Amino acid sequence: MATVLVIVAQSSIAQKLSWGVKVGGTISVFNSYTDSIRPIGTFHGGGFAEYKINGKFKVQHEILYAEEGVKLYNDYYEGNRFVSTTERLKLKYINLPVILKYYVIKNLSIDAGPQIGIFLDANSSYTSRSVLNGNVNTTKGTNLSNGDFRRFNGGLIGGVSYNLTEHFIIQGRIYQGLTSFTKGGYYHDDSDGARKHMYTTNVQLSVGYEF
Secondary structure, eight states, rough: OHHHHHHHHHHHHHEEEEEEEEEEEEEEOOOOOEEEEEEEEEEEEEEEEEOOSSSSEEEEEEEEEEEEEEEEEEEEEEETEEEEEEEEEEEEEEEEEEEEEEEEEEEEEEEEEEEEEEEEEEEEEEHHHHEEETEEEEEEEOOOOOOGGSEEEEEEEEEEEEEEESEEEEEEEEEOSSSSSSOTTTTOOOOTTTTOOOEEEEEEEEEEEEE
């Protein structure tokens, strides 16, 4: 009897559980008090498991490799010297969102939930151009140290999903970071004390395949 109950329970769970993969693009903005910021397109992709609670609600767990990137522009004066700096910064994460999906109609859901990000790596390069008395000097380098970034960060996701077919899904989301992803160094503070914390806002569009 116990064996029969276990088999029935496993069958019931299997009917409510589905798996899939997804891939898409991300546009990111990092807030900054001192720099002008322009987003750059990056990539995210991974897998998900979805559990059907009832006819209206599902819970979707995901594990995603994700990149976030921006260009930062900073113009300032050092005495009589004018300095213009352009920097490209890209961060790499494993993101773990947990999404509650509410189906307003058969194939369309409103999605919301928390996300934890695990920092993997970062890369950065800058070009600085200074002008003094008509003389122009150009330097290139990096402000980067992986120790400048927090190992974990978190935020909230809101968006929509639409089932194009039985297997194909499109999703649009906005993520708002609630914790600063910097903890020290150049990206955490500058000489004026203005760049205190930086937070991420992401817009994502993805396509998924549910098995």
